[in-house]
Amino acid sequence: MHSFRQSKRVLQWLAMLAACLTLAACGFHLRGAADLPFKTIYLGFGPNSAVGVxxxxNIQASGAKVVDDVKEAEANLKVLADTRDRQVLTLNTNGRVREYALFQRFTFSVSDAKGVxxxxxxxxTLRRVITYDENQELAKQAEEALLYRDMQSDLVQQILRRLSASKSAISTEKAAADGDS
Structure with missing residues (x-):
């Protein structure tokens, strides 16, 4: 009985070691801070914007600085649209709402210090589906708020990925500007 437990424990350790080696071999790693192509950025959000905050x-955590004056920034993020919407998806047999689709639509552009x-x-555009039950009104309102917060976090991560992906465009422009000088 004792040797059975020992062999079982050894097999568990070997399985855990094999899983760790497999993860290390496949190149898996946790997502770190965004590698942004600028040192300073101006964000065109309102002062009370939850997305802006x-x-x-996240930008400050990646090592870049958010400035309050457009003239001091290497990049300028302009918010063109930021809307939330809720649409009815399905109705039950009594004609009451069964499901809603929650939308968050965000449009932006980024220009450099020269306006390029x-x-x-x-x-x-982000979309989440929520079921609805009029008997659980408060719980569904809290769930809706939670889904909007989740969409906001997802939106911020997508913006950061797009800013990071613009690295090649900004570095190409910097090289062209340095070559003209």
Missing amino acids: ELKR VVIPPTAI
Whole structure:
């Protein structure tokens, strides 16, 4: 009985070691901070924008600085549209709402310090489906707020990925400007 437990424990350790080696061999790693192609950025959000606050925090965590004056920034993010919407998806047999679709639509563009557009107007649309029950009104309102917060975090991550992907466009423009000088 004792040797059975020992052999079982050894097999568990070997399986865990094999899983770790497999993960290490496949190139898996946790997503780190965004590698942004600029040192300073101006964000065109309103002062009370939840998306703006979260994006600012993530940009600062990646090592870039968010400035309050457009003239001091290497990049300028312009918010063209930021809307939330809720649409009825399905109705039950009594004609009451059964499901809603929640949407968050965000459109932005990014230009450099000279006004050259680095990222043309880009639209991001996020959608979540929520079931509805009038007997659980407060719980469904809380669930809807939670889904909107989740969409906001997803939106910020997508914006950061697009800013990071613009690295090649910004570095090409910098090289061209340095070559002209």
